Amino acid sequence: MPPVEQNGKQVELVDASNQPLDVVAYIASRKRAALQGQVFNPQVGFALVGNTANSPKYPYDPFYGSFSPRVAVAWSPNFDSGFLNKAFGHGKSVVRGGYNRIYGRLNGVDLVLVPLLGTGLIQPVQCQRALSPITSTGGCGPATPDATTAFRIGIDGNVAPIPAASPTLPQPDFPGINDVSSAAGEALDPHFRPNVVDSFDFTIQRQL
Structure with a gap:
């Protein structure tokens, strides 16, 4: 499960409607605009995770699909005559095949620190x-x-x-719009998940 800061200080990158910014959709929109000779430059800001739309508990969605199967088969053919006997022999060949799926390692520094390194939501x-x-x-x-x-x-x-001091602060915070401009901040994609690698193997071994 994604790590959670007990005081709710994790920050999320949001769009103008306070929805967590989907990086894949954002890049796709930039591509569509560029292909039409236009610029896609929407207003984006920062908000505490609990103050974003739908008030999620985690800075990114938990990923439950990390099923990692490993399957392998081996077969030793027994042909008594004909071309297949010449090619494989009688118990002198082995055909092997396998498949596995593995998931990449997630860096704990990114998971813990990035949501805490967003633009500071304070009164400057x-x-x-x-x-x-x-x-x-x-x-x-x-x-x-x-x-x-x-x-x-x-x-x-x-x-x-x-x-x-103001008793409330703007949420979401849009640097340079409803608050002062700020330095760069960091955030995680709300659909952040580990990378996946599928591996296949097929070999034929023949005794001479």
Whole structure:
């Protein structure tokens, strides 16, 4: 089962309707648009897993289909005459065949840390204009800032114009739209699952 953070701090990448972003569908939409000479660039954001549409418990769907069969057969033909006797002999050949399916190893670092490394859903405090006094729009410097006094918020008696904390934060959070722009974040595809490898083997062994 997918690991779950007990305080609900795992973050999911969502679209404009707060649905977890399906990576395969997203790439397919980009391809369709590109083939038509258009650009597919939808609004995407971040939300805590429990705040996304349908409030899922896990950051990605549990995968129950990891059935891993292994089947093999061996046959030693016994032909007494004719061409087949010359080709295979009487108990001198073995025909073997097999099939197996295996699933790749999932890195625990990705499963645990990636949902916790999304864009921080906090109330940021910005200093938009460090060389402007706090009395001006976006300013956070002293009354007469210069290169020696700017960027010293909390030093020399300077106080930053910090707004009152908001009791709620936007969910989902769309960086640069309903919240400030942010650095890159990480998330897992909601349909994340291990890779699968199917192997086949067929051999004929003949005693000379």
